[in-house]
Amino acid sequence: MMRHAGFASCLLLSMATAAAQQAPPPSAMTDIATISLDALLQEERQLQFDRFDQDTAAALGAALVARARSASRPVTLEIKQGDTVLFAHAMPGASPDHADWIRRKNNLVRRTGHSSYYTHNEVRQAGGDHDKLPGLDMRDYAAHGGAYPIVVRGRGAVGTVTASGLPGADDHALVVAALKDHLHIGEQP
Numbered sequence: 001m002m003r004h005a006g007f008a009s010c011l012l013l014s015m016a017t018a019a020a021q022q023a024p025p026p027s028a029m030t031d032i033a034t035i036s037l038d039a040l041l042q043e044e045r046q047l048q049f050d051r052f053d054q055d056t057a058a059a060l061g062a063a064l065v066a067r068a069r070s071a072s073r074p075v076t077l078e079i080k081q082g083d084t085v086l087f088a089h090a091m092p093g094a095s096p097d098h099a100d101w102i103r104r105k106n107n108l109v110r111r112t113g114h115s116s117y118y119t120h121n122e123v124r125q126a127g128g129d130h131d132k133l134p135g136l137d138m139r140d141y142a143a144h145g146g147a148y149p150i151v152v153r154g155r156g157a158v159g160t161v162t163a164s165g166l167p168g169a170d171d172h173a174l175v176v177a178a179l180k181d182h183l184h185i186g187e188q189p
Helices: 005-021 037-046 054-070 098-112 116-125 168-183
Strands: 076-081 084-090 147-152 156-164
Touching: 037 116, 054 076, 054 084, 054 156, 054 168, 076 098, 098 116, 098 147, 098 156, 116 168, 147 168, 156 168
Parallel strands: none
Antiparallel strands: 076 084, 076 156, 147 156
């Protein structure tokens, strides 16, 4: 899985040019300005693995299911290593459309190297439309929260963990909470 560091910069420049030519409707940016991109980047640096394999995916998947079940959330969950699905689960009430949302969010994470929620906020804060990313076909990419890169220290991104079915911020929060649980981040000694 490759990170494309220059992609986000080029994307932001294209968005700024497009935004200058046609301003988005006022409601398109009202809820995003308070999200700290620095905090999201710090979160990505913090939520990394020492190793990742099928057993890790199963344990992380179980944590995701437990969180979704306790909150009665009708989500679909997927964990991939490269192109291989290591874990997949649809909660009762989940829509078959979630699979396509997962595919599109994962494509974005693989393209940018960042969580789909980070890219969503980065685009919105730059004045762009997260549903019309320059150079990307929105049938194959989705800048909505819920997909997160699986990063192994010393190796880089090796996969994705994704939730779909809730508003983007909630999908992101579900994944982050399960990652923190699994990695024992935020626990008191």
